[in-house]
Amino acid sequence: MRTSSLAGVAPALSILAFSVIALSSPASAQVTDSITIYNAQHEGLTKEWAQAFTEETGIAVTIRQGSDLEIGNQIVQEGANSPADVFLTENSPAMALVDGKGLFEPVDKATLDQVPDGFKPGNGHWVGVAARSTVFAYDKRKLNESTLPKSMLDLARPEWKGRWTASPSGADFQAIVGALLQLKGEEATAAWLRGMKENATPIRGNSTAMKAVNAGQFEGALIYHYYYFGDQAKTGENSNNVLLHYFKNQDPGAFVSISGGGVLASSKHKEQAQAFLKWVTGKGGQKVLRDGTSYEYAIGKGEASNKALVPLAELQAPKVEPATLNNAKVTDMMTAAGLL
Amino acid sequence: MTLLQLTSLRKNYGSVAALDGVALSVPAGSRTAIVGPSGCGKTTLLRLVAGFDEPDGGTISFDGQVLADGTFQMPAHKRGIGIVAQDGCLFPHLTVSQNIGFGMEAGRAVKEARAAELMDMVGLDRAMLSRKPDQLSGGQQQRVALARALARKPRLMLLDEPFSALDTGLRAATRKAVTEVLTAAGITTLLVTHDQGEALAFADQVAVMRAGRFAQVGSPRDVYSRPVDATTATFLGEAIVLPATIGEGRADSPLGLLDVDDVAYRGRAAIMLRPEQISVTREGRGGVGEGAVGTIAEITFCGPTCDVRITLPDASSFRLDIPSREAFSAGDEIRIGVSGAAHVFR
């Protein structure tokens, strides 16, 4: 009996060992001169930024990758204990969400001054870092100037049934819906979403949507512009049959979405975090947008975008207040429409 | 009338000859036992008859029809030969009733009624019909296996050591029950066993098998008392084999002058006595008796009998079990009586 009762100690010891291994979690340890970015921007772009920033300043950067609203909601849940120092998004709604909870530290004035009005919220709690335009990427073999939709709203009409695609689970598309909601109101948006549920085939991912158009599966996709240019710059194998249609005319479909950056109020490395935002909105960061492979619009004052792009000024985008884009409402409405 | 006829049957496994020219004829309505040590090829023989394996040569014919002849092979399911395997081989996923009805081609009601009849026939309670095989004892499983084979009314039943997995006491009872059932049904039976007692008790024809051949085929009494050689003799039971000079129907042996069963033979030969032919009495009590005098060299008490080694005046010795009622001890002189004739190995 003595033997066997003591024998029970061994499993107990192994559990102790388990706890020790498990609890000593290396990844949460952080060096002093480093920041953690919760990144919902394209990983490649943020990596380019981070690399150049670290080279210039010596501040190390850890990136956690996710999507806009996933990380936005995550920061809200983490509250004062968030390990994040900087939050970068592709679109504004997630920024609005976090700001709504009062979790942002106001951005340094010098940083704000580098960005023109219209690309930052009035309260200066976060700042635009880049921009992207809504487009209708269409199969040039199937559509032409006369058969293209005049407005994004046309896509909800019965004649578009089964002909187009989008990525409703993505933050990009949800931002477009957010703009629609702000511009046309709840009723029109709900009706449009119902039409979309009828007409569109949902695809996960904007590049996948463009690829499907290129492959002839759909006539068009409601996505952002840079997927096309990015693919053209590579092999073009996913976009050679595709052309971009800009709705212009202050149409909801001409919506230009602002990618934002903000410093968390809970950050323990605010100085470094502010430095990062300043760098990204300044010459260095905007140059990455102009010369890199992201093909997103540069928005810094006096900073030109990549030459391949239709200039920002010619897009005739509708005026949308980025600070009040309401994504919770959007996801609720999309859930109700059966798109989520 | 011969029901099953085997002619120079051969079967090799690799370079080993499992069957090396076996011939046997099984009369209709008879019970034949094939007995031999394990590995002698008896199970192979049964599998060939059942159709589970193909012979390499020779023929098997059944009721005048060729079942296998080295080129042609009738599949097992068309032979209509029943088999009860060593462990019953019941289908574990079916109930007793489903097992019995397995090979019948009839409606469900008919099957169930027939299964119940068969349960009666093999002496099992009908209440067991709904049980699964693993809820039965070994003896019960064997009876169900028999009932299942009987359900198809086969003309020939093969029994492959069906009692060997059972405990000693149960074995005799199950064997008796099975014998009765098969006799009542008038089914020709071929039993394979390594238990010589079982073979002798069960069969009207016994085939003693050794290394892929039949050493001897005959009636139980015949093979027991007139074995062809000493190996066969000792395989079938205890035997005392002695050298002797034979002539005039008598043998001059270390046990004195004995009657022999072979009156024609003259010359030197080995003779065999079964232990039950021998009786021993204490020397000097009954005056001058008949038979040889010997000495008890060793004695071991085993309850009802004593295991003794007896040395004879010519210094040869043999082993014997004697009733233990007489309290012999080592060194006692004894007189050895022999009844009946000794068997001569020619």
Added chain:
Amino acid sequence: MSQESSHGVSAPRKDPIARKDLLALDLCGEHGDDGGGGLHFVHDATRVGSAMTSATDTMVSASPRHRLPTASSWTLMIAVLVAVLALMPLGFVLWATVVTGWETAIQLIFRGRVGDLLINTVLLILLTLPVCAALAVALAWATERTDIPGARFWSWMAVAPLTVPAFVHSYAWIGLWPGLNGLGAGVAVSVVAYFPFMYLPVSAAFRLLDPALEDQAASLGLAPFAVFRRVVLPQLRLALCGGALLIGLHLLAEYGLFAMIRFDTFTTAIIDQFQSTYNGVAAYMLALVLVLCCFVLLGLEAALRGRSRYARLGSGVARRAKVARLGAWKYPLLILPLVTAAFSLGIPALTLGRWLIAGGAGIWRMEEIGLALWQTLAICLVGGLTTTAAAVPIAWLSVRRPTRASRFLEGCYYLASSMPGVVVALALVTITVRAILPLYQTVATIVLAYVVMFLPRALVSLRASIAQVPVELEQAAASLGRSPGNALWSTTVRLAAPGAAAGVALSSLGIMNELTATQMLAPNGTRTLAMAFWALTSEIDYAGAAPYALLMVVFSMPLTWLLHHQSKKIAGR
């Protein structure tokens, strides 16, 4: 009658390994020491259910009353603690439902989208399982029971698809057919990705079947095909049920495979919700329905399997089965394994090869790949070790101190591990961020998720190897003057070490190819091969993703070999 009753049924039950399941090596396993035959591949959900109702009294009776706790009751307590942790995700989903409130819950559950997902899920399972079963039985028969040329080789080829993560299968298919999508595609890719989970137990069952039964059936007048239908197939039922359950649970839990080919299931919908709202109520409710689907599968499997066990009756060793001579059919039958291998291995090889060549040297960004590889191996090792360590108490208890309590605990582990990774992750994210912040985004949390998901894999290996070490060895060592701890160390621990190593390896295999929970729980800065692969394919950089897929396949190979090897060992051949 009583004296004989023990005889006829006891003999073949001696081997403690033989009755341990194979496919517990993945999600589930038979866990009771019910003395059954060698064909129990799946965990005993019925027992889980019945054990649950008696949970409280079991617990009480298991602990010694009015005595200081002994070491073995400490072990039990640890085992209970692990079980509580393992059941946390399930508890969380139920709690979240209660908190959500009836009205909101109804509104979020009974809506068209959930109905669509349910139809998708049911159709997916109803179409995939029969195809998998037919394929697995045909292949197992061909490789185990016929003289098909290269039977051993084809047997390996039937297991080899497991080296390719499910989402890499669909990556390979859309590499070949870019437009592939929807139910048909989902069924096709699922079949090639998961049929080995059925092939493994079915081929093992074929090896364990007593060929005498088939002979017997023939002597009872059944033609060969009827023998197969009436005798062989029914005996494969347990293996088929087990494999079907395992595949069903995988179908419910898989994300990457279906996301890539645009087929919506509950899991993909939960991820969509997660990416839109982090951990919103709608995601909880989808998780609830998903968990209910798992329960339905578990219940169906238990009902189909029934209480019966197909032990070999009687004594002695079964003869090896006769091999069917195919004759003229030999070469036509080769089409079956050839076509299977072409789809399940050829397509991944073709696509991967194509992208690797197209990508050239440029896709081998060694710094990133090296880091991902290092992180993956590290997390696999830590996860595998911890999972195995967490399985030690229950493995030890179930072998050395089998009680109703220990069986109940085992049931808990299996139940917990049948929860999809997305549910486990959703629960752990919410619990840690709201209640246990120090553990939030730590290795500890993701490792806990792995323990919950993969503990049965480690348990099966461990239990088998502990059972092989007779406790008498410990006692012998003690009688030779070793202290009790030393005795345990020098006997049981030493001898069970290979089993523990196998446990680590098999749980590591699961961790390496895990995507859903890893993505949601990974600590900041962590990027495993699977995550990197997924990120790149999401940006349709298929060439860039190829090196990661290749590495996952390469590292899965030895582990899959181990799985196959172990399944053969368990089957006794």
